[in-house]
Amino acid sequence: MKIPLFGRVALPLWFLLLSLCFGAATPAQRAEATYAITHAKIFTLAGSTIDDGTLVIKQGKIAAVGANAEVPAGAEVIDGKGLQVYPGLFDAVTQMGLSEISAVGATVDSSETGNFNPDVVAATAVLPSSEHIPVTRAAGITEVLAVPASGGFDSSGGRGIIGGQASALSLAGWTMEEMQIKRSVAMVLNWPTIQTRTFDFSTFTRKERPYSEAKQEYDKQVSELSDWIDRARHYAQATGHGGPSDFERDVKLEALAPVVRGQLPLLVFADRARDIRNAVEFCDKQKLKMILAGGEQAYKVKELLRSKGVPVILRPMLSLPPEEDDPYDSLLTQPAQLAEAGVKFAIGSFDNSFARRLGQNAANAVAHGLAYEQALKAVTLYPAQIFGLADQVGTLETGKIANVIVTNGDPLELTTDVKYLFIRGQLTSTDNKQKRLYEKYLNRPKP
Amino acid sequence: MNRLRLLVFAAFLLLGTTRTVAAPPDASPVIVIENATILTVTKGTIEHGSILIKDGKIAEVGPSVKAPKEATVIDADGKFVAPGIIDCHSHIAIEGGVNEGSISVSSIANIAEVLDSDDIDIYRDLAGGVTTANILHGSANSIGGQTIVIKLRWGQPASKLPFEGALPGIKFALGENPKRSNFSVPGQPRRYPATRMGVEETIRGAFTEARDYKNEWDAYNKKVAAGDKSALPPRRDLRLEPLVEVLEGKRYVHSHCYREDEILMLLRVAKEFGFKVRTVQHVLEGYKVADELAAAGVGASTFSDWWAYKVEAYDAIPYNAALMIRRGVVVSVNSDDAEEATHLNQEAAKAMKFGGLTHDEALKLVTINPAIQLGIDKRVGSIEVGKDADLVIYNHDPMSAYAVVQKTLVDGRVLFDRDKDIAGRAALEKERKDLLAKEKAAAKKPDEKSGARKPGSPQKPEEKPGEKAKPPSGDDAAASSGKGGAR
Numbered sequence: 001m002k003i004p005l006f007g008r009v010a011l012p013l014w015f016l017l018l019s020l021c022f023g024a025a026t027p028a029q030r031a032e033a034t035y036a037i038t039h040a041k042i043f044t045l046a047g048s049t050i051d052d053g054t055l056v057i058k059q060g061k062i063a064a065v066g067a068n069a070e071v072p073a074g075a076e077v078i079d080g081k082g083l084q085v086y087p088g089l090f091d092a093v094t095q096m097g098l099s100e101i102s103a104v105g106a107t108v109d110s111s112e113t114g115n116f117n118p119d120v121v122a123a124t125a126v127l128p129s130s131e132h133i134p135v136t137r138a139a140g141i142t143e144v145l146a147v148p149a150s151g152g153f154d155s156s157g158g159r160g161i162i163g164g165q166a167s168a169l170s171l172a173g174w175t176m177e178e179m180q181i182k183r184s185v186a187m188v189l190n191w192p193t194i195q196t197r198t199f200d201f202s203t204f205t206r207k208e209r210p211y212s213e214a215k216q217e218y219d220k221q222v223s224e225l226s227d228w229i230d231r232a233r234h235y236a237q238a239t240g241h242g243g244p245s246d247f248e249r250d251v252k253l254e255a256l257a258p259v260v261r262g263q264l265p266l267l268v269f270a271d272r273a274r275d276i277r278n279a280v281e282f283c284d285k286q287k288l289k290m291i292l293a294g295g296e297q298a299y300k301v302k303e304l305l306r307s308k309g310v311p312v313i314l315r316p317m318l319s320l321p322p323e324e325d326d327p328y329d330s331l332l333t334q335p336a337q338l339a340e341a342g343v344k345f346a347i348g349s350f351d352n353s354f355a356r357r358l359g360q361n362a363a364n365a366v367a368h369g370l371a372y373e374q375a376l377k378a379v380t381l382y383p384a385q386i387f388g389l390a391d392q393v394g395t396l397e398t399g400k401i402a403n404v405i406v407t408n409g410d411p412l413e414l415t416t417d418v419k420y421l422f423i424r425g426q427l428t429s430t431d432n433k434q435k436r437l438y439e440k441y442l443n444r445p446k447p
Numbered sequence: 448m449n450r451l452r453l454l455v456f457a458a459f460l461l462l463g464t465t466r467t468v469a470a471p472p473d474a475s476p477v478i479v480i481e482n483a484t485i486l487t488v489t490k491g492t493i494e495h496g497s498i499l500i501k502d503g504k505i506a507e508v509g510p511s512v513k514a515p516k517e518a519t520v521i522d523a524d525g526k527f528v529a530p531g532i533i534d535c536h537s538h539i540a541i542e543g544g545v546n547e548g549s550i551s552v553s554s555i556a557n558i559a560e561v562l563d564s565d566d567i568d569i570y571r572d573l574a575g576g577v578t579t580a581n582i583l584h585g586s587a588n589s590i591g592g593q594t595i596v597i598k599l600r601w602g603q604p605a606s607k608l609p610f611e612g613a614l615p616g617i618k619f620a621l622g623e624n625p626k627r628s629n630f631s632v633p634g635q636p637r638r639y640p641a642t643r644m645g646v647e648e649t650i651r652g653a654f655t656e657a658r659d660y661k662n663e664w665d666a667y668n669k670k671v672a673a674g675d676k677s678a679l680p681p682r683r684d685l686r687l688e689p690l691v692e693v694l695e696g697k698r699y700v701h702s703h704c705y706r707e708d709e710i711l712m713l714l715r716v717a718k719e720f721g722f723k724v725r726t727v728q729h730v731l732e733g734y735k736v737a738d739e740l741a742a743a744g745v746g747a748s749t750f751s752d753w754w755a756y757k758v759e760a761y762d763a764i765p766y767n768a769a770l771m772i773r774r775g776v777v778v779s780v781n782s783d784d785a786e787e788a789t790h791l792n793q794e795a796a797k798a799m800k801f802g803g804l805t806h807d808e809a810l811k812l813v814t815i816n817p818a819i820q821l822g823i824d825k826r827v828g829s830i831e832v833g834k835d836a837d838l839v840i841y842n843h844d845p846m847s848a849y850a851v852v853q854k855t856l857v858d859g860r861v862l863f864d865r866d867k868d869i870a871g872r873a874a875l876e877k878e879r880k881d882l883l884a885k886e887k888a889a890a891k892k893p894d895e896k897s898g899a900r901k902p903g904s905p906q907k908p909e910e911k912p913g914e915k916a917k918p919p920s921g922d923d924a925a926a927s928s929g930k931g932g933a934r
Contacts, residue, residue, distance in 0.1 A: 103629045103757035132755065320571065320786045325879060327872055328571045353755040360793065363848035414796045414848050434754070438766040438802070441734050442773075 034058045035427065036071040037406060037420070040080025045087055045373075045381050046395040055085055057402040060425035065396050078406070083419060086376075086411050087396050088142025088403035091358050092313045092383035093267075093293055093348030096133065096144045096169070097126030102352070111149045111159050115221070116228055118255040120164035122146040123183045126176050132352050134432035137171040139356035140411050140418045142403035143181060143393055144169060145383070147267065149188050150293070151350060159269075161225055163188035165255070166267060168389055170403060172423035181401070185387045186267035186291060187259050191279040192221035193272070222282070229286050232256035265289040265387075267313070271296040271322060280308055291386055293348070296322050299334045302341040311344040311386045314378075316354070316361045317368075329368060335378065336369030346383035347375075363412040375412065401425070475503045475859045479514040480840070483523035488530055488807065488814050489829040498528065500836040503859035508830055521840070526853060529810065529845050530829050531578025531837035533817035534788050535748040536701075536728050536781035538583060539568040540597060540608065546585030547592055551625065551639060552653045554617060555686045556592035558584050562605040568785035573599045573863045575789030576839035576852045579610060581781075581821055583728075584618040586703040589625045589640060589649035591618035593689050594701060596821050598837070599855075601862050613823050616725065617689050619702035621646050621709040622759050629757060647712050654720045657690035664691070699725035699822070701748075705759035707735040714743050726820045728781070731763035737774035746820035747771050748779045751794035752801070768795075768812055769802020779817035792845040799846065806846055835859075 035057040042050040044065060056064040056072060064070065071077060100107035109125040126146050136144070149163025165184040173179035196214045198207050235253040258264035266283060270276045271294040280301070283290035292298065292312045296319070298305060305312065314335065321330040338345050347362055349355040362375040370378075384394030392401050402425035409416040421428045478500040485493040485508065499507040499514055507513065514520070538545045542563035547556035562582070572580070578599055584592030596613035623629055626641050640646045663681040670678035692698035700717070704710050704727050717724050726746040727733065731754070733740060733747045740747055749771075754763035764770075771778045780795045782788035795812040798804040804812075818828025826835050836859035843850040855863035 101755055101758055101761055103623075131761075135754075318786065318790060320568075320789075324567045325875075328574045328868070353753065356752065360848050364790070367843075367849045367851045412848065414793055415800045415846070417800065434764040434766065437762060437764050438734070438770065441737075442766075442770060444735075444738075447738050 034072055034075040035078065036075040037078045037080045037085055038071065040083050040085045040406065042085045042396060044396040045377060046397050055396060055404065057422055057425045060402055062396060062398055062400050062402050064398060078420060080406060084407050084409065086405050086407065087380045087394055088405050089140050089358055089379045089411065090383040090393060091141050091144040091349050091355050092346040093147050093150055093350045094144045094355050095150060095352045096136065096146045096355065097130045098122060098146055098148065099352050100130055112164060115161045116252065117160060117164050118162045118187060119251045120148060121167060121184060122148045122165065123167035123176055123180055126169060128173060128175055128179060131433045133171050135434055136355045137421060137423065137428065138418060138430040138432050139359065140405045140407065141355060141358060142171055142405065142423050144171060145185060145387065147188060149190060159190045161190055161192060161221060163190055168387060170423050172428045181389060181392055184264060186265045189266045189268045191268050191270040191275050192218050193275055194218045228256065229260060233260045236260050259288060262289055265291050267291050267293050269293045273297040273300040276301050277304060280304055280310055284308060296331060299337045302338055302343050305343045306341050312338065313346050313348045315348065315350045316357065317364045318361055332364055332368040335365035339370055339374050344382060344386065345378060346386055347378045359412040360414060477501050477515055477518040478521060478859060479512060479518045480521045480523050480528055483526055483528040485830055486527060486529040486810060487830040488810055489831060498830065500859040503836055505830060505832055505834050505836050508832060523840055527841045527844055529839050529841065530814045531827065531839055531855065531857065532576045532791050532813045533828060534577050534580040534782050534791060535726065535779045535817040535820055536583055536783045537580035537788060539572060539580060539785050540564065540566045540582060546587040548587035551588050551649050552590040552686065553588045553592050554590050554689045556584060558582050558592055559595040559609065562608050564603060564605040564608055569599050570601050572785060572788040573601050573855050574852060576792060576855055577788050578837040578855060578857050579827055583701060586620035586624040588620060589646045590653050591620055593617050596823065598857055600857055610823060613821060614699050616699040616701045617693060619700055621702060621704040621713060622706055623757055624703065643709055647716060650716050653690060657687045657694060658720060660684055660687045661691045661694055693722050694720065701726045701728055703728045705729055705731050707732040710736050711739060714739060731760055731767060734764060734767045734770040737771045737776055740771065741775035746777045748781045748820060751780050751797045765797060765801040768798045769804045772804060772808060777816050777819050778812060779820055780812040792850065793848050796846040809846055
């Protein structure tokens with residue numbers, strides 16, 4: 001926090017800020033405190049922007065927002081003059097807390113072994129004290145989906161087919177119970193692909209096999225998947241009707257029951273047009289709720305996605321096109337194309353250590369034709385809507401969880417600083433391991 | 448490979464350079480860029496300025512220039528012109544693997560011999576404003592292969608890619624990669640070295656041999672100079688020759704490294720043998736020993752914000768570049784990855800947020816600073832009269848995530864033009880479809896006539912060419928699908 005800002009901050013807050021600066025390990029403080037950010041430009045993302053407004057935070061929730069919102073007695077006031085207020089950013093696919101150092105297997109809990117693990121839940125293995133969490137929230141990201149078997153830097157082995165349940169969490173809290181927004185948000189399905197050429201990272205060699213062999217394996221996997229869904233449906237029906245007393249419990253099928261009942265969406269990882277088509281067709285036939293994740297070539301099947309109402313979590317725009325003769329900017333222009341076609345999408349980092357590039361990716365989509373407001377919503381409101389969490393996060397509206405950022409500029413721009421960070425209504429430090437190392441070595445005496 | 452040729456060919460058509468490619472260098476066009484915000488890097492910013500380009504060089508820069516009538520005018524009203532980006536750590540344009548990983552001293556291998564001018568990543572990086580790249584061998588060995596600086600002359604044969612006059616280099620690597628911490632080759636015993644101690648001894652051992660070898664040659668040359676006609680030359684050793692060049696200051700050392708201890712180890716060994724380390728690459732803990740790097744005159748080429756992909760990257764901080772700059776180190780920000788290279792301007796800008804560099808200091812991280820590190824700053828890295836006309840035109844300030852490259856010039860030729868690229872896509876797509884249809888038809892014919900399949904004819908029409916699993920551009924075993932690099 002830069003010195004000039006202190007002048008604008010009310011006295012009690014001054015001390016609080018100091019304590020945050022020096023009490024580095026403290027993720028959040030004083031749940032009961034009431035805050036009022038005054039005279040700020042407020043981007044509610046629900047209706048029009050308030051040029052000079054007040055946002056009140058009370059008991060972890062947004063208590064009031066508006067041009068004339070009243071500052072409650074006893075509230076700690078932050079003068080937001082010259083500052084901008086936004087809902088915190090929402091990273092729609094991460095391995096947050098599931099992986100610390102990707103090359104070190106002992107620190108990685110992102111992918112279970114085996115092809116069908118519907119019963120495993122990300123929230124179980126999220127490490128609240130992961131160093132990635134403070135680094136990520138310093139970039140203005142206040143909530144994420146921790147997604148098992150979602151690749152990223154961390155998955156060097158297989159990711160299986162049904163990878164487990166993704167959990168939504170706020171990026172501050174002493175325990176997962178405090179951080180958790182919703183334990184089970186979506187069921188991960190890594191759509192099988194026909195792969196004739198693969199790269200084995202354990203031996204660093206390429207492997208090739210004939211197409212017929214790859215296709216055979218693909219067909220087998222899809223048929224296994226169908227079988228799982230069928231069995232889950234029968235299981236759900238049987239348990240739904242009481243069932244015989246000697247009914248054998250199956251935790252995996254039980255975990256799939258909300259999926260076949262249409263209560264829990266499938267988060268289907270697929271990138272190529274053919275795979276996306278196959279996955280959409282499968283979910284349509286099986287009457288399963290689908291959210292596409294990845295979608296490198298979603299633009300090639302945008303009409304299908306729109307007509308079936310399948311929303312997309314796009315992987316970073318800052319990725320190379322999958323095919324050599326794709327336009328060089330196909331991933332950068334894709335968000336604009338999808339928006340124009342009426343496909344709903346959010347943006348995810350699909351990573352852990354690169355999560356802080358979320359805003360940068362959204363800005364690059366704007367640079368390639370996406371409307372700014374759409375880009376901002378693709379990292380706030382839209383992921384909340386897609387995952388059914390819009391009643392809790394995504395906009396600055398009364399009653400929502402107070403995951404709020406106060407910045408000195410556009411939160412998607414590279415050089416913008418997050419001046420204040422509220423997570424679950426608590427003023428949360430932007431301090432982190434990297435800042436501490438910086439300050440330590442900045443003060444290293446000359447040898 | 449047909450597809451690739453088509454692509455290259457089509458790119459020529461697109462850029463309208465079919466003729467100029469074949470023409471001699473002196474026939475390069477006269478171009479004036481007008482009304483631009485010119486970020487010269489070394490001489491401040493010129494608002495509404497112009498640049499005159501002649502013979503591939505910058506002939507004039509200023510508020511106005513004397514343009515000859517025949518000059519092609521590029522109106523850059525509202526746009527920004529910056530020097531072409533120089534990527535100090537790249538693995539593009541390499542045919543096959545980047546690692547000769549079988550041995551711990553692979554100095555015999557030379558990247559210059561496997562340049563691939565058809566690599567689409569050359570075009571993609573050009574579209575991101577990169578004009579010069581330091582093409583490095585991988586990091587599998589304590590002493591790796593020989594390296595070369597190229598210009599991204601898309602459309603030219605491999606023989607035209609090398610940056611004329613730039614000193615060649617050699618890749619060193621310290622830490623987890625050369626000691627193979629994160630992977631093993633099944634069926635093979637562990638390769639020496641397996642510790643940071645062994646890495647030091649591998650380098651020391653190789654340079655001890657190289658020094659003896661150099662002494663043999665020096666003695667021989669002395670004898671010859673003294674008129675001794677019976678002197679026998681020593682047997683040539685292609686592995687040691689590049690190391691002798693290092694000792695003689697004719698070849699730069701670019702060393703992959705992470706941890707503070709190994710950085711200082713290399714500085715000690717270099718001092719012991721009397722050679723200079725030109726750059727330390729990645730150097731994610733460089734901020735811990737910035738004073739030592741500055742004192743040794745070693746350049747540092749780092750990432751913007753990569754971290755935590757392995758133990759030696761766990762103390763990485765995005766303030767690294769800025770902190771080292773403040774301590775007097777010449778610092779560049781590199782890509783190590785064909786995709787990362789497409790937005791190095793944005794990566795440099797992050798040093799404004801993390802560590803408080805000024806706008807121009809940040810821009811230097813990807814222009815003049817890497818030029819200094821590669822010893823090519825008299826030719827490139829800033830917009831000055833007499834320098835190569837390697838320029839990028841952006842629609843916004845390049846220190847912003849909203850900036851998009853509109854045109855990239857190398858040696859005064861427009862090799863990337865966004866408008867033309869977009870305009871040509873429909874024709875390319877049609878040509879691609881026609882060719883695929885033709886190929887399918889050709890594949891069917893022999894079957895119809897004789898029932899026999901022609902050898903070599905496609906048997907798997909459904910297998911799309913793009914389906915190959917491309918390994919990361921670098922060579923780190925820990926690398927995964929996201930960012931691939933030697934890291």
